[in-house]
Amino acid sequence: MRITIQQKARGRWLNLTLLTFIISLTAFAQQAAAQQTQADNTYLEAAVLWQQSSGERRALSYQSFALARMLLDRDPRANRRSKMKRAIIVDVDDTVLDNSAFEAWMIKNNRPYEAQSWTEWCNRAAATSVPGAVEFLRYVNSRGVRVFYITNRKLVEKDGTATNLKKVGFPEVTEETLLVRTDPKSSSKEPRRLSISSRYRVVLLMGDDLNDFAEVFETSKTVSTRIDATERNRAQFGTRFIVLPNPMYGHWEDAIYGEGKMTAAEKAEKRRNALRE
Numbered sequence: 001m002r003i004t005i006q007q008k009a010r011g012r013w014l015n016l017t018l019l020t021f022i023i024s025l026t027a028f029a030q031q032a033a034a035q036q037t038q039a040d041n042t043y044l045e046a047a048v049l050w051q052q053s054s055g056e057r058r059a060l061s062y063q064s065f066a067l068a069r070m071l072l073d074r075d076p077r078a079n080r081r082s083k084m085k086r087a088i089i090v091d092v093d094d095t096v097l098d099n100s101a102f103e104a105w106m107i108k109n110n111r112p113y114e115a116q117s118w119t120e121w122c123n124r125a126a127a128t129s130v131p132g133a134v135e136f137l138r139y140v141n142s143r144g145v146r147v148f149y150i151t152n153r154k155l156v157e158k159d160g161t162a163t164n165l166k167k168v169g170f171p172e173v174t175e176e177t178l179l180v181r182t183d184p185k186s187s188s189k190e191p192r193r194l195s196i197s198s199r200y201r202v203v204l205l206m207g208d209d210l211n212d213f214a215e216v217f218e219t220s221k222t223v224s225t226r227i228d229a230t231e232r233n234r235a236q237f238g239t240r241f242i243v244l245p246n247p248m249y250g251h252w253e254d255a256i257y258g259e260g261k262m263t264a265a266e267k268a269e270k271r272r273n274a275l276r277e
């Protein structure tokens with residue numbers, strides 16, 4: 001078959017177009033990769049270093065679980081008149097599972113928080129336990145008190161979470177006790193807390209975020225309303241609510257940013273503006 005001059009020219013043109021397309025695609029991919037590495041997590045470094053390297057964090061953690069054990073032991077045993085079995089409610093992330101390695105990965109790889117990488121982390125089931133958490137929950141379990149894990153990890157992360165919790169030694173991780181977020185429209189833990197308190201006498205709640213304790217905190221979204229809500233509920237801390245330290249992330253940080261999407265630079269400005277001299 002003979003190839004005409006026109007066909008040759010068309011072939012060359014097609015090759016050139018294809019080449020241009022590939023070059024543009026490569027440039028686009030490089031640009032996307034560059035954008036992906038733009039997250040500046042420098043401000044996070046001190047928080048993650050403290051969480052991972054300080055004896056103080058470890059000590060605070062032991063202190064929290066020691067207090068929890070004292071409260072459980074002092075609790076007027078099943079209240080005699082009350083037929084309700086006792087339970088405690090714990091949050092998962094940075095209350096019983098330590099996610100500081102994920103935060104460290106974000107810093108080292110200049111990555112922002114992304115749902116996909118978070119799900120991958122959850123499903124790797126690689127988190128360690130928070131110091132003192134396994135021993136405490138095993139103790140709770142040995143006393144015949146139920147343990148419920150309420151987390152805002154999603155359904156797609158549930159199996160990985162259960163595997164992780166069991167792998168590091170947590171007791172009573174079952175379909176009934178591990179309550180993930182199932183409502184895509186709401187992250188509130190209140191309905192899950194209520195479903196437990198309708199069947200059990202909840203002795204203690206433990207968390208690293210005020211939203212782990214009561215609805216009043218979930219609806220207080222600004223720095224000042226969160227502080228006001230904490231003041232109004234002061235008597236509950238150390239008696240019914242026990243807070244674990246987490247300077248790495250949380251609703252305390254969201255409160256600084258306020259509503260709406262913003263750029264990293266805008267967030268940095270909000271943080272700077274929130275500092276008081």
Ligand SMILES: [Mg+2]
Nearest residue numbers: 091093094208
């Ligand atoms: Mg948490």
